[in-house]
Amino acid sequence: MIDARAAVLLEAGADPSLTDIAVRPPIGDEVLVRIDAVGICHTDISIAARWPAKRLPMVFGHEGAGTVVATGPQADLRTGQPVVLTFASCGRCEYCAAHRPAYCAHSTDRNMRGDGAGESSALRLAGTPIGGGFFGQSSLATYAVARQRNTVAIDDLDPVLAAPLGCSVQTGVGTVLNALAARPEHAVVVFGAGAVGLSAVMGARIAGCRAIVAVDPVAQRRELAAELGATATVDAAAGAVAAEVLDATGGGAHAAVDTTAIPEVLTTALSVLRARGTLAIVGLGAPVAPLPVGLIMGRGLTVRGVVEGDSEPHAFIPRLVALAGAGELPLDRLVTTYAFEDFDVAWSAAKTGRVIKPVLVTGS
Structure with a gap:
């Protein structure tokens, strides 16, 4: 297990709070990503506000960017690879087969409902499994486990700018x-x-x-x-x-x-x-x-x-990276950065709309 910090929703109707957790190693086609930066989206806020008490604790976050530090045996990403985490899809249904993964037949289960906090959950709090897998990542944390399908390898781009590419x-x-x-x-x-x-x-x-x-x-x-x-x-x-x-x-x-x-x-x-x-x-x-x-x-x-912009993310996110590198997407104009330990300030800024895109930087 790897020690991590995460924004954990502990009480229904409250805001998430930073908590020490543990993250298990990746299995199958999973990858373990050190989160270098993660955006806060209004989807995180709106879903957290109505998350059922019986499914707590829970970790949200779906705009993670970082570095692969470990891979499961069925994943072919390399350690050290910069990546953007994006929405999850099954890869097998008719929509995924037609290169329309945003409309995956299992999208709601794989993105909005998390992993159910069972024994297969990647996250532990005081030794007990907790909810993760939000958008296949739960990246409001210093480490996140995702699947290869929603992990997009990118060329070098500041993770602060790369993070919002995953969703907004x-x-x-x-x-x-x-x-x-x-x-x-x-x-x-x-x-x-x-x-x-x-x-x-x-x-x-x-x-x-x-x-x-x-x-x-x-x-x-x-x-x-x-x-x-x-x-x-x-x-x-x-x-x-x-x-x-x-x-x-x-x-x-x-x-x-x-x-x-x-x-x-x-x-x-x-x-x-x-x-x-x-x-x-x-x-x-x-x-x-x-x-x-x-x-x-x-x-x-x-x-x-x-x-998700009708996107096939493994094709479209690298295109966005190239546009950013060419100066066509001045992402810095959207972003306000916060230290990860200032999560509560960034969450409040997102809730009130004081800033356009708050991005937490882990300092890893």
């Missing part, structure tokens, strides 16, 4: 480049300028879109969106959002990206699409929302969900 940046950039297949003649509008939304803005700039509109109520985030490639920004609290977006796009967007999952925002997003436009829903929020069916039918609109 992959989701935002991938939604625009993969799911929406944005082109230079397209106008794109992004609702919500958090880590995913700003990544979508950068994706639209990489695609060369003629108009890129970012909608957010926070002035500083709108300013950053403009610096990252938005050709126009709209204050979501100003009251004339649709009119401003229509004006900025020259009559309507070809594609909209919603990161908010707020019903009123979804309706607005549909209203600013031109005929045959597409709304990509990537945010987790309201479980249901009324939709303007007449508008959708009359304009031939498409509404689709997008998970």
Whole structure:
């Protein structure tokens, strides 16, 4: 067993707290990764807030980046290899076979529910198995066990910048480049300028879109969106959002990206699409929302969900690394770093939205 520190949720309704744990060696196709940096995502926060008491203790985290320190006998990654940890998938279902692992038939079990804290769990607290395996990694820790399938080897990139590639940046950039297949003649509008939304803005700039509109109520985030490639920004609290977006796009967007999952925002997003436009829903929020069916039918609109940017991560994450290396993804503009021991400060910053992407650095 390897001694580690982890952010462990011990009590339902509370925040995780740093705790000493032990991590078992990897087996099968698993890899043991020393986590050098890990992002905090709103998915971590929202799932932790409603995690059932009967399944505690639990470790979250799904934007880990680090270095392979040990491998199971069926894994062919080498020790010392820099890696990004990403979402888990089975590799066997029809969706994985079609190179659509984000829609794996077993995605919910492998990502949202963890490993069940049974004897097979990689994590121990005072000798007792605890919940791990969140998104196949539970990387809010100094060490994490993942499978080869959700461990992506990368070329040299600062782990602080590499960590968000595993989820938020992959989701935002991938939604625009993969799911929406944005082109230079397209106008794109992004609702919500958090880590995913700003990544979508950068994706639209990489695609060369003629108009890129970012909608957010926070002035500083709108300013950053403009610096990252938005050709126009709209204050979501100003009251004339649709009119401003229509004006900025020259009559309507070809594609909209919603990161908010707020019903009123979804309706607005549909209203600013031109005929045959597409709304990509990537945010987790309201479980249901009324939709303007007449508008959708009359304009031939498409509404689709997008998970993890429609990415095949072993192909797409190295592409993101290359874009970052070429200066096309200024990830440093999104990230605020915290020492791992300041986890509680970083978690609070993520919960309140004070920073866009808090990243914990272990100092290993």
